[in-house]
Amino acid sequence: MSEKQPIAVLGGGSFGTASANLLAQNGHSVLLWMRDSAQAKAIANERENPRYLKGIKIYPAVTPTTDLSATLTACELIFVALPSGVLRSALQPVAGLLSGKCLVSLAKGIEQGSFKLVSEILADIAPDARIGVLSGPNLAREIAEQALTASVIASQDETLCRRVQAVLHGRTFRVYASSDRFGVELSGALKNVYAIIAGMAAALGMGENTRSLLITRALAEMTRFAVRLGANPMTFLGLAGVGDLIATCSSEKSRNYRVGFFLGTGLSLQQAIERLGETAEGVNTLVALKAKAESLNIYMPLVAGLYAILFEGRTLEQVIEALMCGEAKTDVDFISAKGF
Ligand SMILES: NC(=O)C1=CN([C@@H]2O[C@H](COP(=O)(O)OP(=O)(O)OC[C@H]3O[C@@H](n4cnc5c(N)ncnc54)[C@H](O)[C@@H]3O)[C@@H](O)[C@H]2O)C=CC1
Numbered sequence: 001m002s003e004k005q006p007i008a009v010l011g012g013g014s015f016g017t018a019s020a021n022l023l024a025q026n027g028h029s030v031l032l033w034m035r036d037s038a039q040a041k042a043i044a045n046e047r048e049n050p051r052y053l054k055g056i057k058i059y060p061a062v063t064p065t066t067d068l069s070a071t072l073t074a075c076e077l078i079f080v081a082l083p084s085g086v087l088r089s090a091l092q093p094v095a096g097l098l099s100g101k102c103l104v105s106l107a108k109g110i111e112q113g114s115f116k117l118v119s120e121i122l123a124d125i126a127p128d129a130r131i132g133v134l135s136g137p138n139l140a141r142e143i144a145e146q147a148l149t150a151s152v153i154a155s156q157d158e159t160l161c162r163r164v165q166a167v168l169h170g171r172t173f174r175v176y177a178s179s180d181r182f183g184v185e186l187s188g189a190l191k192n193v194y195a196i197i198a199g200m201a202a203a204l205g206m207g208e209n210t211r212s213l214l215i216t217r218a219l220a221e222m223t224r225f226a227v228r229l230g231a232n233p234m235t236f237l238g239l240a241g242v243g244d245l246i247a248t249c250s251s252e253k254s255r256n257y258r259v260g261f262f263l264g265t266g267l268s269l270q271q272a273i274e275r276l277g278e279t280a281e282g283v284n285t286l287v288a289l290k291a292k293a294e295s296l297n298i299y300m301p302l303v304a305g306l307y308a309i310l311f312e313g314r315t316l317e318q319v320i321e322a323l324m325c326g327e328a329k330t331d332v333d334f335i336s337a338k339g340f
C-alpha cells in the first residue's frame with residue numbers, strides 16, 4: 001500500500017539515489033533532496049544521476065529538489081543518506097522541521113570527537129523524532145540494478161520498523177527488523193574499516209584464505225569492541241554484521257574496499273581518497289575507533305595495524321609481520337566471558 005504523503009530521501013549520492021528509486025519502484029512518491037542544483041536538474045531532465053549512479057534510470061515518481069525546508073514540511077517519513085561528517089551541520093538549521101517525524105538513518109559512520117553514531121546525532125538534533133537505522137549488505141549499485149537484497153531496520157519503535165518494512169519490501173528487497181539499534185548501527189560503521197584492509201590484501205594479490213582470515217578476525221574484533229560498549233553480540237551474526245562484512249570486504253563496488261586497493265598499489269591516503277572521489281566513511285571511522293579502543297583498552301590488532309600504516313609511517317610488510325607473528329591466541333575468544 002502506498003503512503004499518503006511523499007517520502008523524503010536526503011542526499012543525492014549513490015545510496016540516496018538508489019534508495020529513492022527503490023521506494024519509487026514500490027509505488028511511492030519520493031522527494032529526493034540534494035544540495036547540488038546542477039545534479040538535481042540532470043536527474044529531472046535526463047532521469048539519471050550521472051555523477052553517482054551512471055546508467056541507472058530514475059523512476060518518474062522520484063522528484064529531485066534542492067529545497068530542504070519544503071521537503072521536510074511535505075514529508076513525515078524521512079530517510080537520511082548524507083555522509084556522517086556533514087549530517088549535523090546540514091540538518092541542525094532545520095531541526096524544528098524534524099520534530100515528531102520518522103527519521104531513518106542510512107548512513108554508516110561515526111562522528112569525530114563525540115563518537116556518536118548517526119542516529120544519536122539525529123536524536124541530538126530532533127529529540128522528539130522517532131528514529132531508526134537501516135543497515136545491511138546494501139551496495140548501492142546492486143540495489144539500483146535490482147539484485148536480490150536484504151537489510152535490517154533497527155529501532156525500539158516497532159511501529160516505525162513495520163512502516164519501513166512496508167515501504168521498502170518488494171520483489172527485489174527484503175527488510176528484517178531488529179530492536180538492537182545500537183548494535184546494527186555500530187556494525188555498519190565498523191565494517192568499513194575492515195573493507196579497507198580487505199582491499200589492500202586484494203591489491204597485494206592475496207587469496208581466499210587471506211580474505212576469510214580477515215573477515216573472521218574482523219568479526220571477532222568488531223564484536224569484542226561492540227560488546228564492551230553494550231551491544232548485543234548476536235546482532236553481529238546477522239545481516240548488518242557478518243552479512244555486510246562479507247559484501248563490503250569482497251567487492252570492488254565498495255568504496256572503502258577501493259580506497260584500500262588504491263593504498264595497496266602504493267598510493268598515499270590523500271591520493272587514494274582523491275582517486276575515489278566518493279564517500280569512504282572507513283577512514284574517519286578508523287581514527288575515531290582507534291582512539292576509543294585505546295581509551296577503553298580493547299584489543300583491536302587489525303584497527304591498530306591499519307592505523308599504523310595510514311598515520312604512523314609503518315609499512316604494510318611490517319604490520320603484516322607483527323600481526324602474523326604476534327602472541328598465540330584462542331579462536332572465538334570474544335564470546336567467552338574471558339574474551340570480553
Ligand atoms: N553507497 C553505498 O553503497 C552505501 C552507502 N551507505 C552510506 O550512505 C551514506 C551516504 O553515502 P553515499 O550516498 O554512498 O555517498 P556518495 O559519495 O555517493 O554521495 C555523497 C552525497 O552527499 C552529498 N553531500 C556532501 N556534503 C553535503 C552537505 N554538506 N550537504 C548536503 N549534501 C552533501 C554529496 O553532494 C553527494 O550527493 C554514507 O554514510 C555511506 O556509508 C550505506 C549503505 C550503502
Ligand SMILES: O=C(CO)COP(=O)(O)O
Pocket residue numbers: 108136137138139140192195244247248253254255256257279280281
Ligand atoms: O555499506 C555499504 C554496503 O553495505 C557500502 O560500502 P562502501 O561505503 O564501502 O561503498
